Amino acid sequence: GVNEMKIYRIAVIPGDGIGKEVVPAAIEVLDKIAQLDGSFQFEWTTFPWGCDYYLETGKMMPDNGIELLRGYDQIFLGAVGMPDLVPDHISLWGLLIKIRREMKQSINVRPAKLLQGLPSPLRNPHNFDFVVVRENSEGEYSESGGRMHSGQDEIAIQNAIFTRKGTERAMRYAFEMAKTRRQHVTSATKSNGLTYSMPFWDDVFAEVAKDYKTIGHTTNHIDALAAFLVMKPENFDVIVASNLFGDILTDLGGAIMGSIGIAPAANLNIERDYPSMFEPVHGSAPDIAGKGIANPLGQIWTGKMMLDFLGYQELGTKVLNAMEATLAQGIKTGDLGGTATMREVTDAILEQLS
Amino acid sequence: GVNEMKIYRIAVIPGDGIGKEVVPAAIEVLDKIAQLDGSFQFEWTTFPWGCDYYLETGKMMPDNGIELLRGYDQIFLGAVGMPDLVPDHISLWGLLIKIRREMKQSINVRPAKLLQGLPSPLRNPHNFDFVVVRENSEGEYSESGGRMHSGQDEIAIQNAIFTRKGTERAMRYAFEMAKTRRQHVTSATKSNGLTYSMPFWDDVFAEVAKDYKTIGHTTNHIDALAAFLVMKPENFDVIVASNLFGDILTDLGGAIMGSIGIAPAANLNIERDYPSMFEPVHGSAPDIAGKGIANPLGQIWTGKMMLDFLGYQELGTKVLNAMEATLAQGIKTGDLGGTATMREVTDAILEQLS
Ligand SMILES: CC(C)[C@H](C(=O)O)[C@@H](O)C(=O)O
Ligand SMILES: CC(C)[C@H](C(=O)O)[C@@H](O)C(=O)O
Numbered sequence: 001g002v003n004e005m006k007i008y009r010i011a012v013i014p015g016d017g018i019g020k021e022v023v024p025a026a027i028e029v030l031d032k033i034a035q036l037d038g039s040f041q042f043e044w045t046t047f048p049w050g051c052d053y054y055l056e057t058g059k060m061m062p063d064n065g066i067e068l069l070r071g072y073d074q075i076f077l078g079a080v081g082m083p084d085l086v087p088d089h090i091s092l093w094g095l096l097i098k099i100r101r102e103m104k105q106s107i108n109v110r111p112a113k114l115l116q117g118l119p120s121p122l123r124n125p126h127n128f129d130f131v132v133v134r135e136n137s138e139g140e141y142s143e144s145g146g147r148m149h150s151g152q153d154e155i156a157i158q159n160a161i162f163t164r165k166g167t168e169r170a171m172r173y174a175f176e177m178a179k180t181r182r183q184h185v186t187s188a189t190k191s192n193g194l195t196y197s198m199p200f201w202d203d204v205f206a207e208v209a210k211d212y213k214t215i216g217h218t219t220n221h222i223d224a225l226a227a228f229l230v231m232k233p234e235n236f237d238v239i240v241a242s243n244l245f246g247d248i249l250t251d252l253g254g255a256i257m258g259s260i261g262i263a264p265a266a267n268l269n270i271e272r273d274y275p276s277m278f279e280p281v282h283g284s285a286p287d288i289a290g291k292g293i294a295n296p297l298g299q300i301w302t303g304k305m306m307l308d309f310l311g312y313q314e315l316g317t318k319v320l321n322a323m324e325a326t327l328a329q330g331i332k333t334g335d336l337g338g339t340a341t342m343r344e345v346t347d348a349i350l351e352q353l354s
Numbered sequence: 355g356v357n358e359m360k361i362y363r364i365a366v367i368p369g370d371g372i373g374k375e376v377v378p379a380a381i382e383v384l385d386k387i388a389q390l391d392g393s394f395q396f397e398w399t400t401f402p403w404g405c406d407y408y409l410e411t412g413k414m415m416p417d418n419g420i421e422l423l424r425g426y427d428q429i430f431l432g433a434v435g436m437p438d439l440v441p442d443h444i445s446l447w448g449l450l451i452k453i454r455r456e457m458k459q460s461i462n463v464r465p466a467k468l469l470q471g472l473p474s475p476l477r478n479p480h481n482f483d484f485v486v487v488r489e490n491s492e493g494e495y496s497e498s499g500g501r502m503h504s505g506q507d508e509i510a511i512q513n514a515i516f517t518r519k520g521t522e523r524a525m526r527y528a529f530e531m532a533k534t535r536r537q538h539v540t541s542a543t544k545s546n547g548l549t550y551s552m553p554f555w556d557d558v559f560a561e562v563a564k565d566y567k568t569i570g571h572t573t574n575h576i577d578a579l580a581a582f583l584v585m586k587p588e589n590f591d592v593i594v595a596s597n598l599f600g601d602i603l604t605d606l607g608g609a610i611m612g613s614i615g616i617a618p619a620a621n622l623n624i625e626r627d628y629p630s631m632f633e634p635v636h637g638s639a640p641d642i643a644g645k646g647i648a649n650p651l652g653q654i655w656t657g658k659m660m661l662d663f664l665g666y667q668e669l670g671t672k673v674l675n676a677m678e679a680t681l682a683q684g685i686k687t688g689d690l691g692g693t694a695t696m697r698e699v700t701d702a703i704l705e706q707l708s
Binding site: 193196 | 442476478552576608
């Protein structure tokens with residue numbers, strides 16, 4: 001019936017460093033939104049996995065971690081990594097990338113948008129608003145490769161592997177998204193230098209584009225595209241990129257917004273057969289962890305993306321509006337040139353929502 | 355004797371598009387410098403290779419092209435590529451990349467510097483001045499890989515291959531350069547995502563760093579590093595990067611300087627057993643070719659790098675100063691927000707030099 005309360009069971013992995021601070025802050029915001037709406041609520045279950053867990057147990061998550069997570073609707077993650085204590089290849093491949101792969105979160109979506117009240121490092125930023133659709137399951141991040149010989153003779157090989165299925169899936173997702181936005185997709189390539197993977201990427205893009213006659217499409221080499229994001233970010237709508245290129249472009253997106261601390265991300269299982277994972281672009285920032293000064297906006301905006309994915313786009317927009325209103329009041333953390341604590345920023349957003 | 359005139363025999367490849375315009379402009383500047391100095395002169399031999407040549411002959415250069423070029427002291431190149439007429443993989447791999455490889459130009463050096471009079475797109479640019487040392491012979495730009503199956507089953511593989519020799523050579527060059535600059539080297543890595551090539555890269559970097567105890571060193575992931583170049587480019591001195599990462603970072607360097615049209619580059623054979631090639635970062639820009647409005651500064655600055663490599667650092671500095679003085683007078687082309695023609699910019703620089 002219409003008065004039934006919908007429950008979303010969310011697995012929460014605060015992870016390391018500031019993840020442990022910003023995740024609870026974002027949960028407060030999401031709970032507030034649910035309460036205001038009244039038709040649904042979240043049920044949060046926290047898993048204390050990450051580098052501390054590794055230092056105690058020798059594992060980033062228990063052996064049945066993936067199985068446990070599969071029982072939830074979505075995953076809300078903070079940040080993973082304590083490079084001084086645990087090598088990145090252990091912490092990331094044992095938790096973050098493992099979840100992305102095992103849950104078939106093959107699409108990573110990362111928006112970048114000039115926010116009111118947030119000073120971009122660009123001199124004269126026009127009103128940019130683009131989304132990077134990053135292939136999230138293969139490409140340059142393969143586990144294929146090796147090292148051979150030692151000393152002066154050593155060589156290392158890394159194989160980038162692109163499948164038609166993975167490539168096409170990301171591209172179709174990008175074109176579908178463009179339909180709901182400004183009707184344009186830009187493909188990040190480097191077919192002039194990488195002469196097998198990227199010509200393939202270009203061929204698939206050209207073919208997929210044929211199925212979307214009303215959507216404009218452009219191809220740019222990754223080097224030029226990186227430069228364009230600095231020089232004219234307002235020219236882009238949806239950008240589709242390989243795993244590595246998407247990784248680079250989205251950090252750039254964070255930079256031109258004014259801080260990596262603000263950039264959100266969603267690792268999507270678009271078939272919805274396993275949970276998706278919502279995780280901001282920023283890392284665990286061990287240097288400022290535990291001080292109450294971390295910027296919660298990246299995690300809160302990531303929460304907005306979870307609302308969108310659950311079908312509550314209007315509520316998602318409310319969250320983003322509350323963030324912008326808070327920024328416009330000058331209530332912001334140190335990374336954005338402000339003096340507010342994480343608590344103060346969070347409270348201001350909660351108040352905007354009321 | 356001291357009054358002997360030194361002659362440098364330079365092979366000139368204007369190439370395509372605006373290359374045909376900016377190369378003659380830069381040659382005027384270099385001739386002027388030589389004339390003012392009086393101890394040496396250039397002997398220029400022009401080779402009309404490029405896409406037009408390809409459309410006539412089916413080749414980007416004649417079969418004995420490499421052999422011919424080996425007879426010269428250095429190579430001065432404009433730009434290669436006319437993607438609407440000749441596919442990039444033909445034009446670039448048949449000329450530009452072919453020369454880089456056959457001449458063992460294993461190091462690509464690309465400076466980025468805030469120039470007086472040049473408006474950076476950054477709001478508040480501090481006085482940044484960094485150099486990217488790009489590995490130029492291997493890594494991601496291997497000719498190794500392939501495509502298999504077709505249609506929905508197609509896969510593409512691109513192998514990145516790093517040797518100890520190539521990796522170490524670039525890193526040692528970077529550390530040696532840092533000795534003459536601000537004593538710091540940053541390594542661009544992505545060992546958290548690319549788990550064979552980049553951990554190898556990191557290992558070699560750590561080892562090489564041990565031989566340079568007085569030089570500071572830092573490692574950044576490429577995604578964060580790209581963002582840092584936008585947020586705090588003044589933090590960098592020498593950056594050492596793989597072929598692909600160097601490619602991306604140097605276009606970003608051009609972007610934050612204010613235009614890709616200004617960024618210079620040198621493809622160096624540091625053993626000096628074959629000619630090096632001096633070639634700006636920008637491409638052939640077919641859309642503005644033939645109009646006399648191309649920005650000659652990238653090519654002229656590239657000429658300065660050739661002067662440096664020939665041992666005339668003081669003269670090189672004179673060229674850069676003349677460029678800055680011209681910019682400070684507001685004499686600049688459209689890409690830099692000015693209204694001057696290429697001719698006017700070139701004349702102003704020539705006048706500054708007198
Ligand atoms: C044209 C292309 C192959 C080339 C490269 O990637 O090396 C260019 O971008 C450059 O940086 O010189
Ligand atoms: C931590 C790292 C493996 C990860 C990636 O490269 O995917 C991160 O940079 C990101 O963008 O989520």
